[in-house]
Amino acid sequence: MLKRFWLWLGRLLGKLVLFLAVVGLGGWGIAELYYAWKFSGPVSAQEQIPPGEAAMTRGIIEDAIRVVEQHKDQTRVLRDAHAKAHGCVKAEVTVLPELNGELRQGVFSEPGKTWQALMRLSNGNAYPQFDRVRDARGMAIKLFDVPGAKLMNSPAVAGEQDFVMFNHPSFFVSDVAEYQSNFKAQADGKKVLAFFPSLDPRTWQIRHLTIALKTLAPAPNSPVATTYDSVAPFKFGPHNIKYRVVPAPERCPAYTLPAVNTDMPNFLHDALYQQLSLDRMPACFELQVQRQNPDHYMPLEDTSIQWSEAISPFETVATIKVPAQDFDSTEQTIACDNQSFNPWHALPEHRPLGGINRLRKAVYEAVSAYRHERNAQ
Numbered sequence: 001m002l003k004r005f006w007l008w009l010g011r012l013l014g015k016l017v018l019f020l021a022v023v024g025l026g027g028w029g030i031a032e033l034y035y036a037w038k039f040s041g042p043v044s045a046q047e048q049i050p051p052g053e054a055a056m057t058r059g060i061i062e063d064a065i066r067v068v069e070q071h072k073d074q075t076r077v078l079r080d081a082h083a084k085a086h087g088c089v090k091a092e093v094t095v096l097p098e099l100n101g102e103l104r105q106g107v108f109s110e111p112g113k114t115w116q117a118l119m120r121l122s123n124g125n126a127y128p129q130f131d132r133v134r135d136a137r138g139m140a141i142k143l144f145d146v147p148g149a150k151l152m153n154s155p156a157v158a159g160e161q162d163f164v165m166f167n168h169p170s171f172f173v174s175d176v177a178e179y180q181s182n183f184k185a186q187a188d189g190k191k192v193l194a195f196f197p198s199l200d201p202r203t204w205q206i207r208h209l210t211i212a213l214k215t216l217a218p219a220p221n222s223p224v225a226t227t228y229d230s231v232a233p234f235k236f237g238p239h240n241i242k243y244r245v246v247p248a249p250e251r252c253p254a255y256t257l258p259a260v261n262t263d264m265p266n267f268l269h270d271a272l273y274q275q276l277s278l279d280r281m282p283a284c285f286e287l288q289v290q291r292q293n294p295d296h297y298m299p300l301e302d303t304s305i306q307w308s309e310a311i312s313p314f315e316t317v318a319t320i321k322v323p324a325q326d327f328d329s330t331e332q333t334i335a336c337d338n339q340s341f342n343p344w345h346a347l348p349e350h351r352p353l354g355g356i357n358r359l360r361k362a363v364y365e366a367v368s369a370y371r372h373e374r375n376a377q
């Protein structure tokens with residue numbers, strides 16, 4: 001009797017496992033087919049601005065200021081995002097001497113030219129936390145003494161060309177409307193629920209939740225040991241591109257970072273300090289661009305889509321060297337915190353494109369102005 005019961009239970013469980021496997025595989029297959037159909041080209045090579053974007057942007061600025069106030073330090077108001085820096089380091093950005101003529105655009109017009117720059121390396125969170133906590137890692141680069149009229153005509157940033165990235169190739173929302181609802185929910189303390197705005201399954205953003213979970217990744221061993229993506233698109237003279245910065249250790253003298261103690265709260269700063277300041281060894285990168293091919297699904301207005309490298313591979317336009325240096329005195333750390341990086345600190349040849357970038361223009365400016373004003377008091 002008992003034996004027959006166990007056999008029956010075994011068969012039942014076997015069928016259940018088979019059923020779940022078939023449903024899972026079927027669901028995965030249907031999702032793949034659906035996305036292959038939904039995400040197929042061609043796409044527009046021009047920006048398409050939806051109505052109501054400016055009003056949504058104003059609402060997002062209010063929420064951003066609320067986040068800044070919620071997370072303020074006892075002594076200082078911090079950035080709304082990427083609040084914790086591992087360091088601001090001097091860097092040299094050199095245009096590839098053999099750069100292909102089509103890619104000689106904007107600050108990359110003159111092959112072999114070296115720009116002096118500042119690079120801020122950061123964690124993505126709105127509040128400084130232990131580096132071992134899963135998070136996005138940011139890299140912001142500012143080139144100095146760049147001649148020519150800029151997109152933002154404040155005299156304070158007149159000579160600056162910025163590049164602002166984090167270490168994941170896609171963003172957890174597509175556009176400004178979705179950013180507004182998601183960010184508001186997150187500011188109200190809802191994390192996962194932000195991706196399920198109503199009971200209607202058509203509003204559920206499971207793919208975007210997956211991107212958010214992948215973006216919040218374990219830390220690399222060092223801030224100079226990961227790839228940083230622009231995520232959003234930009235002009236590059238006549239081309240539409242995304243850009244990224246990849247480590248290029250082969251362009252620097254050989255160096256192995258000693259083992260890092262990842263229990264230390266600021267081990268990413270410590271790794272940078274070990275390499276640049278103690279071991280006096282430089283770090284090297286390549287700056288690369290990926291051109292849009294609008295015959296394929298490489299949209300300008302959806303930052304959740306990673307452009308296919310099989311269709312359009314990245315092309316190196318410059319090398320970046322971070323020389324050995326001392327970068328973490330108290331004065332340097334405060335000066336680093338007081339910097340403002342903004343993708344709109346740019347020449348028209350490098351104009352930011354797409355809704356998320358249009359949103360960033362107003363938000364970065366407002367948050368930066370707000371924290372500078374509050375910190376000056």
Ligand code: HEM
Nearest residue numbers: 079080081082120138139140165166231232341363367368
């Ligand atoms: C394309 C996707 C994005 C990337 C790659 C990105 C990356 C970054 C990075 C690296 C920083 C730190 C810059 C620094 O070191 O000072 C930063 C700061 C900031 N980000 Fe983003 N971000 C993105 C999208 C957004 C969006 C959609 C918003 C909000 C609308 C936003 C709001 C901010 C704000 C307010 C700051 C601080 C600005 C300041 O106070 O100076 N970011 N972002």
